[in-house]
Amino acid sequence: xxxxxxxxxxxxxxxxxxxxxxxxxxxxxxxxxxxxxxxxxxxxxxxxxxxxxxxxxxxxxxxxxxxxxxxxxxxxxxxxxxxxxxxxxxxxxxxxxxxxxxxxxxxxxxxxxxxxxxxxxxxxxxxxxxxxxxxxxxxxxxxxxxxxxxxxxxxxxxxxxxxxxxxxxxxxxxxxxxxxxxxxxxxxxxxxxxxxxxxxxxxxxxxxxxxxxxxxxxxxxxxxxxxxxxxxxxxxxxxxxxxxxxxxxxxxxxxxxxxxxxxxxxxxxxxxxxxxxxxxxxxxxxxxxxxxxxxxxxxxxxxxxxxxxxxxxxxxxxxxxxxxxxxxxxxxxxxxxxxxxxxxxxxxxxxxxxxxxxxxxxxxxxxxxxxxxxxxxxxxxxxxxxxxxxxxxx
Numbered sequence: 278x279x280x281x282x283x284x285x286x287x288x289x290x291x292x293x294x295x296x297x298x299x300x301x302x303x304x305x306x307x308x309x310x311x312x313x314x315x316x317x318x319x320x321x322x323x324x325x326x327x328x329x330x331x332x333x334x335x336x337x338x339x340x341x342x343x344x345x346x347x348x349x350x351x352x353x354x355x356x357x358x359x360x361x362x363x364x365x366x367x368x369x370x371x372x373x374x375x376x377x378x379x380x381x382x383x384x385x386x387x388x389x390x391x392x393x394x395x396x397x398x399x400x401x402x403x404x405x406x407x408x409x410x411x412x413x414x415x416x417x418x419x420x421x422x423x424x425x426x427x428x429x430x431x432x433x434x435x436x437x438x439x440x441x442x443x444x445x446x447x448x449x450x451x452x453x454x455x456x457x458x459x460x461x462x463x464x465x466x467x468x469x470x471x472x473x474x475x476x477x478x479x480x481x482x483x484x485x486x487x488x489x490x491x492x493x494x495x496x497x498x499x500x501x502x503x504x505x506x507x508x509x510x511x512x513x514x515x516x517x518x519x520x521x522x523x524x525x526x527x528x529x530x531x532x533x534x535x536x537x538x539x540x541x542x543x544x545x546x547x548x549x550x551x552x553x554x555x556x557x558x559x560x561x562x563x564x565x566x567x568x569x570x571x572x573x574x575x576x577x578x579x580x581x582x583x584x585x586x587x588x589x590x591x592x593x594x595x596x597x598x599x600x601x602x603x604x605x606x607x608x609x610x611x612x613x614x615x616x617x618x619x620x621x622x623x624x625x626x627x628x629x630x631x632x633x634x635x636x637x638x639x640x641x642x643x644x645x646x647x648x649x650x651x652x653x654x655x656x657x658x659x660x661x662x663x664x665x666x667x668x669x670x671x
Contacts, residue, residue, distance in 0.1 A: 317354050324358035324374065327367035332358075336377050359384035364410045368417050381425040382432040385448055387411065396437035397444065403491030409436075411452050416460055419467050430471045431478070438486040450480055450512060454491075454519050462523045465516075469527070469534060476528060477540040480515065481507035492518050494556050500596070502545035509544035510553070517553045522566060522573065529576035538580050539587025547590050551602040558609070559618070571610075578607060582641040592631055600630040607637050 316335065323331040359379035362371040364387065375381060387410025399405045406412075411434075422428055431447040438444050446454075449468040452461055469476050482488045489496040489508065499508040510518060513536060516525040528536050539547050554577070557563060563570045581587050581603075591603055601619035608617035622630060 320354050321358050321361050324361040324367065324370045325365045327362070327365075327370045329369050329373060332370055332373050336373070355379040356383035360387045360410050363387070363418050363422075364413050366413055366415045366418060368415075368421060371418060371421055375421070375425055381422045381428040385411075385414075385422050385428070385430070386432050386434045395435070398438075398487040398491065401439050401487055401490075403487035403489075406455065406457075406491075409434075409451070411448055412455060412458060414452065414458075414460065414464055416463055416467065419464050423467065423471055428471075428473075430468050430474045438482060438488050440483075440486070442483055442486055444480065444482055444488055446480060447474075447478055449474065450478065450515060453512075453515055453521050453524065454488075456519055456521075462521060465521065465524050466527050469524075470531075476512055476534045476536050479509050479511040479541050479544060479546050481505070481509045481544075484508055493520065493560075493562075494518055494553055498552055498556060500545045500548040500552055500599070502543070502548075505544060508549065509541070509546045510549045511538070511540060511546040513538055514546065514550040514553050517550075517557055520557075520562060522563070522569075526569065526573050526576070529573065529580055536580060537584050537586055538577070539584040539590060542586050542590060547587050548594075548596060548599045551599065551606060555602050555605060555619070559616075574609060578641065581606075582638060588638060591634060595627060597627060597630065600627065600634060604630065604633055604637075607641075 320332070320335055322328075323335070355374055355377065356379055359371060359374040359381075360383060362368075362374060363384045371384065375384075396407060397403075397409075399407060423430065430449070434446045434448060434451050436444050436446065436451075449465050452458055452468075453465050455461060458464070468474055483506070484496055484499055484501060489499070499510075501508055513525065513528050516522070516528065528534060538550055563573070566573065591599060594600065598619060601622040604622050605617045605619050608621070611617070622633075625633070
């Protein structure tokens with residue numbers, strides 16, 4: 278035990294010494310850089326290398342009485358420098374830059390310091406991502422940014438997909454889509470906990486674009502709403518899409534987040550949530566969760582059953598697969614013979630499917646199901662007399 282502690286202490290000391298040596302080297306290079314490349318380029322490099330003394334000197338040489346930078350030499354580079362600090366995990370430099378007027382939103386999204394060209398992937402198949410500022414976010418830098426009063430954590434990020442198309446993300450969505458981000462789950466949890474973040478956002482993308490191909494979901498299985506040229510997936514669906522199951526559980530169980538799996542309405546996001554879940558289930562992707570899967574499944578069912586938006590879209594939809602997958606979701610664990618699938622309900626028409634769906638809402642939902650006449654403006658002949666007769670006989 279003692280030897281293990283000593284080894285950890287020795288390793289930490291080595292890392293600290295290495296960091297100090299690296300910083301000393303960077304400071305020497307930065308002085309040379311200042312003479313050769315000028316103030317602006319050096320300012321960005323100082324932020325990227327955490328050269329706090331140089332940053333303070335460059336900022337203090339050009340400030341007004343109220344503390345805001347006024348000189349043209351570094352004034353228009355504050356946001357870029359903050360994004361550089363974020364991209365390299367340099368918290369001390371970030372704090373100084375924010376104190377002197379750098380925009381936390383620009384630092385978080387990297388709007389001014391962006392990848393050239395502004396595309397998300399190197400290739401049309403989505404096999405390799407371009408670097409983005411958010412790739413190197415750490416919990417420490419996110420905590421600093423979220424504590425800033427000017428932060429808007431859902432600030433948009435626009436990146437290129439395939440064939441001239443563009444994708445619009447919030448930071449939580451872009452980070453969630455990067456399965457290689459080592460702090461992905463923790464940072465996304467921090468972002469969604471902020472009171473200005475909406476957990477019911479969605480992204481839209483083309484079915485054959487690089488982004489669609491980058492996920493492990495069969496891109497041909499996505500539902501495309503008849504009134505939209507794009508595929509729409511809400512945030513809870515995105516967490517499943519990119520196997521961020523720890524975040525999925527967090528969204529489903531944290532009651533302060535106000536997650537509604539039926540939002541946004543009328544885009545096809547509700548349909549795609551079920552498609553993605555069933556795709557992952559059929560491929561056995563949830564096996565690694567072991568006992569946690571039961572909790573994820575039950576909380577997802579509960580959220581869906583208590584979502585007016587989801588229920589209304591489901592019952593009004595003419596998409597039979599949407600209804601079949603809903604019934605399949607609620608049949609998981611209820612059949613011993615085989616794993617349930619939408620094929621189990623193919624023999625039912627839309628009205629019969631709705632009857633089964635209403636039975637589930639009656640059993641599980643905490644609220645009453647919608648009125649039959651609201652769902653069916655033209656009920657079957659004799660429906661009212663049959664209902665009245667049932668009450669009279671009762």
